[in-house]
Amino acid sequence: MTYFLQQVVDGVSTGVIYALLGLAMVLIFRATGIINFAQGELATIAAFFAWQLNLWGLPIWLAIAATAVIGFGAGAAIERVVIRPVANKDHFTLIMVTLGLFMITNAVTGLVWGYTIQAFPDPFPVAAWTVHGVSLSLASVGTIVIVCVVGFLLYQLFHRTRLGLGMRAAISNPESARLSGIDVGRMQMIGWGLAAMVGTLAGALAAPKLFLEPNMMLGVLTYAFAAVIVGGLDSPLGAVVGGLAIGVTENLAGAYLYDFVGNDLKIAVPLALVFGILLVRPQGLFGRRAVARA
């Protein structure tokens, strides 16, 4: 039982990273209706940036905070320069454009910082508790708390603020939103900016575990996709639950199905589950079904 609990706890602490990147995706989806394939790469470049600031002498938390602020600007700028011109195009074009952004970001990261693996300083002090034989590190607990706080804030943002309401209006019916005085373009810029901030956190919290290198988020991106898909693309709660579920399933599969799946394939188990779920509930577990007939 202790072993099982330990696996679950470890799974949760991996899952929160997926959840965090998933939250960034939910933000962009709610702001612009786009699934952003570049989200992971944007998080990576942010992590590198924070690492660089830290190397130049900024304390790590300050470096992350500064990166998040700059990230907001960068995200908004990307929306303005790259996304805005294609905003009215079909989904295929949008997917391809974010894929292009994915490749460019990845390349720029490699161009600037190279492909040598760097050690990212752990923002949390090394400490752990043992509860009933299950060990809990401070880093895990801290990350979980951060994800919960971010998730809660986003939920509040979407449901309790004018900005969130505006976003909802802007995506569900841009024309009438515009007519009722909502600055749709600004909503979308803010959405991308906020997503870049959340992504920065995801990158900075993932980097100590994954080793900092340009391709570090590729796996996380796939799992975060799976998380938001299972949770529902428009639901922050769904992204968190989805991310945690994937982390836990992955870990349990590695622990109990090792003979069958091995270390390499344990991630296939949650991915297979996700697509199984998707076939039964195409809108995800927490997503609202799009109402038929506009």
Added chain:
Amino acid sequence: MLAAMLERVCRVGFLVVDDVVVTFGGVRALDGASFAVEVSQICGLIGPNGAGKTSLFNVISGLYRPDAGRVSLAGQDILALPANGVARAGIARTFQNLGLFASQSVLENVMLGAYHRTRAGFLGGMLRLPAATREGRRIRDEALAILDLLGLGRYADHPAQGLPFGTLKRVELGRALAAHPRLLMLDEPANGLTHGEVAEFGELILQLREELRLTVLLVEHHMGLVMGVSDTVVALNFGRKIAEGTPDEVRQNDDLIAAYLGTAA
């Protein structure tokens, strides 16, 4: 009450729509609509926007699954068919805002209308097996003939996209005719036509009915056209039938006048 039941049980016709209910998240788009159309009759379907005309089209063509009700064509239960099987049952339709294949040529669009009555598959196409090639040539000739009939011959190789709306409406009619339908459903076919063209189009429908013995279900806002060509007219409002009869009878119907003038409550 017995009389009503008897009427329902005994209701016959070529196309029979019986007590069809369609709801969208609580809104009843169709609320028990019933009527019948006889062979080779033209039935006009009228009603204000949102009355459920297009929903009814979507039910008959298999795109919506109604919550309740029955639809049959020549005794065959249409609702039991998969959506793509409706064409084979002899039903072809056009769409209010066009349902064309924009990137394909006008000729290809019309040829696609004959899809359900042709056979060539993946292998036949890839390897150009003689049967597939022969069939393709036959359908092509038929489609060209239809285009000529509709005066579209010179557009045959033009992609559908980029042509004027009125022309595309005719292309879509051509595509529907290529299906060799028994029931032809036209959704606002006169939309985008000039005044003169509407009259011409009315003639065309009558001519097609005559020569092909088509049964026609016609949704149209152009009252002159509907009243001019229809044998019977069914008026819908809020998903219910509010009037049915010959054009003259329907024209006198108080409910219908009220629905159009907005005084119905």
Added chain:
Amino acid sequence: MRISLRERGTSVSPFATSPLRTAMMGVLALAAVVLPFVLSSFVTFQLSMALIYAIAALSIVLLTGMNGQIALGHGAFFGLGAYTTAILVQNHGWHFLLTMPVGALLCFVLGVLIGIPALRLRGAYLAVLTLSVAFLFPLVIKRFNDFTGGSSGMTISQDLLDAPEWSGLSRDRFHYFLALLVLMVLLVLTRNLLRGRTGRAIVGIRDNEIAAITVGIHLPTVKTITFGISAAFAGVAGCLYTVTIAFVSSDAFPVQMSINFLIGAVVGGLYNIYGSIIGGLVLEFLPQYSQSLSPSLTAFVYGAALIVILLVMPGGAAALIGKALDGVGRLVSGRRPGSGESTVAVPVSSEPISSESIRSGDDDPVAPAGSSPP
């Protein structure tokens, strides 16, 4: 997925009709035959790789360009084909030519199997599903490393890949002509397919699923089989890859490969089967030049090219060449080009049947009612 109708043609053959186009095809064909006898064996090898990537790009053109199903996982089918040939040749002593039908068949079956869940997913969901396949493939190879060699790979003995005696060709030239022959055959098969009834259905589904259903097209059948054929094409390209390179490893088929195939197809021209040839050349030669400058330049150029092409010229290089040829043809003959070649036009309607869409949002992955099996 709904694809906008702008600047999209199905001009299956841009080289048809005009004498200029025929002449260009002739010159290209001649060059294709003569070049390997003129160029060094290394450049011949590179050209073989370009042809192989062209086949992979063709598989994307068929599935994504013509049928509208986004394909981000074709590196997995390519890899499956590659491993089929590697294992059958190296471990079981098969002749490499005989492994190609096996690779094609395996990929066809896997493609159909993946095509089935893909039926219910569209747009971004389908992209993520196929991306996951690409992501999992190297992991599967690593998992079964006693069978596949894992990340340390598997080398195929060169003598097993020699040209047959009767050909009288060097190994490199034989591999080149083999790839050329396969590409030509697949191009002809695809062209035939697209010109016929089923091809109209394949493109019709991309153009307008609802209208496709109402003319009687059974979406699940056409979409899954198209997926299978596309996967088989990618698989055959993979078989040729092993034959040409004589080495496979799990690291040779990363996620980026799948993305690159899609990019190659877009750059060459998603809506023109001959664009895949340009796509193949780009995929082989662009990295050769950019890689020498900086290791990450390739990805940068790909990403930038992707965005620019989608914004400026969605038809890719093929559309550009088509326009140029039309222009030259007009200058030469002083006549207007045939109307059938027009690829740019105003959309018929931005929402084919907006007021009666069966399901509303594009973000809803559910297929229309009629596409699920009865």
